[in-house]
Amino acid sequence: MPELPPSYQALTDVISAVSQRVHRTPWAHDTEYEVWHLFQGPSAGWGWVSEDDLNAQLDALWRPFRAAECWIYRDSERGGLWSVGLPRWRAMYEEWAVRRRQELAVEMAQLTETLRAAASSAQHAAEEAALAFPAPTAVWKSPATALHRARAQRALLDELLAEPHHIDDERSQFTCRAAAVPGEDVGGSPESVCGCGRDERVFRRLTLLAQVTGHLALEGSVKP
Known part of the structure; x- marks a missing residue:
């Protein structure tokens, strides 16, 4: 796994903070998808935590997201966390959302x-x-x-x-x-x-x- 640039690492840290807040683990299953879902608009929340209770973490996503212009996901085949361009990521997310x-x-x-x-x-x-x-x-x-x-x-x-x-x-x-x-x-x-x-x-x-x-x-x- 390549070392992530500072802007990507900052985005990773904030996404991980949401997982930590909800599941008390740095990267719970499907964290990248669940956090993107929360980030994009109204949601029922994630786990025990409502969307309103995650406002601080979601607000903190904006700055690193704009700086990185990508998203971070866990690749089960290659292992570890990787960055992905937004067009490809949106397609990945839509497939996951339908499932x-x-x-x-x-x-x-x-x-x-x-x-x-x-x-x-x-x-x-x-x-x-x-x-x-x-x-x-x-x-x-x-x-x-x-x-x-x-x-x-x-x-x-x-x-x-x-x-x-x-x-x-x-x-x-x-x-x-x-x-x-x-x-x-x-x-x-x-x-x-x-x-x-x-x-x-x-x-x-x-x-x-x-x-x-x-x-x-x-x-x-x-x-x-």
């Missing part, structure tokens, strides 16, 4: 199924308990409270999933592919996966809900 959106759609469907089943099971159990034990017992301290909690979790799940994808009635090319009407020209990749950030936001919130309700381990970071 990530497809993976996200699958992961979100699986998590939604798990949460729906758990919420239905909890509500059913609470309803039966409320009928069988109208008064508090050693097992059911308050059946009514358990039922209310189960219904609230189902309502929260339904509300999270109801968030719409972006639709632009005047400029269809800016409508999210996941919300596009078949036959419309929405531009970009032909894959009908979310490109407006809705799935990122919803998946993050579903993950947090699953962790709070005990249906997903707390260890590890929240995926975007």
Whole structure:
């Protein structure tokens, strides 16, 4: 791996600082892509950290980015960190983004199924308990409270999933592919996966809900 020029090294250090802030490691998996995604515009955040909490690190990217006029990435074949020109990097990022959106759609469907089943099971159990034990017992301290909690979790799940994808009635090319009407020209990749950030936001919130309700381990970071 060649030694990076000072301007490139400065850019590398700031990108690494974002990874350190989120994952407490100098270069977490897909750091170059995740940080670029944050750097380019609104995002649900990365890991446990919201975009707002990363403002200081993202603001610090501008000066070294302008000086270097490139991006830094980890090359798994050659090993280590390398610089890449922006035209090539943007193409690399777009390929990664399509793959990530497809993976996200699958992961979100699986998590939604798990949460729906758990919420239905909890509500059913609470309803039966409320009928069988109208008064508090050693097992059911308050059946009514358990039922209310189960219904609230189902309502929260339904509300999270109801968030719409972006639709632009005047400029269809800016409508999210996941919300596009078949036959419309929405531009970009032909894959009908979310490109407006809705799935990122919803998946993050579903993950947090699953962790709070005990249906997903707390260890590890929240995926975007």
